[in-house]
Amino acid sequence: MKYARLFRCSNEKGYFAVSEKCSDFCQDDLADDDIMLLDNGKEVYMWVGTQTSQVEIKLSLKACQVYIQHMRSKESETPRKLRLVRKGNEPHCFTRCFHGWGAFKTPLA
Numbered sequence: 001m002k003y004a005r006l007f008r009c010s011n012e013k014g015y016f017a018v019s020e021k022c023s024d025f026c027q028d029d030l031a032d033d034d035i036m037l038l039d040n041g042k043e044v045y046m047w048v049g050t051q052t053s054q055v056e057i058k059l060s061l062k063a064c065q066v067y068i069q070h071m072r073s074k075e076s077e078t079p080r081k082l083r084l085v086r087k088g089n090e091p092h093c094f095t096r097c098f099h100g101w102g103a104f105k106t107p108l109a
Contacts, residue, residue, distance in 0.1 A: 003041035004097040007067075009060040010034040016059045027098045032087065035060035037067065038097055041078065044068055045094050047085045 006021040008031060018037070021029050030036050032049035035056055039045075046064050048057065064082060072079050085094055095101040 003039075005039045006097075007037040007039075008034055009037060009056060009063055011053070011056055011059070016056070016063075018060075018063050025098065027095075027101050030087070037064055038094060039067070039071070039080065040093070040097050042080060043083050043093070044071075044080045045083045045085045047087070047090070047094070049087050 005023075006025045006029060007018050008021060008029075009016070009018050010031070010033075011017070012034070030047060030049065033051040034049055035052055036047040036049075037044060037060070038047060044064055044067065046060060068080050068082060083091075083094075085091065090101075
């Protein structure tokens with residue numbers, strides 16, 4: 001994968017923020033209590049963890065739409081499409097952007 005960017009959307013600190021993860025990200029960077037945005041140059045995936053709040057989902061969707069509009073004005077020849085991805089149902093085009101993707105481990109009881 002030549003081009004991929006990962007962003008974390010969170011209101012963990014009492015306010016909503018979007019921050020870009022390092023370029024060398026992996027599956028462990030997907031936070032189950034947050035929304036992650038993955039841009040692979042063709043599509044923007046909105047990955048929803050199992051413990052995200054409805055507020056985070058709504059704010060992340062708006063942030064994703066703003067990001068797509070920004071990228072459309074910056075790179076009009078490659079408009080991106082928005083795809084919703086839920087934890088555990090990731091398509092191959094999403095998982096191949098991560099180094100060494102494997103099945104999510106279930107926490108010990």
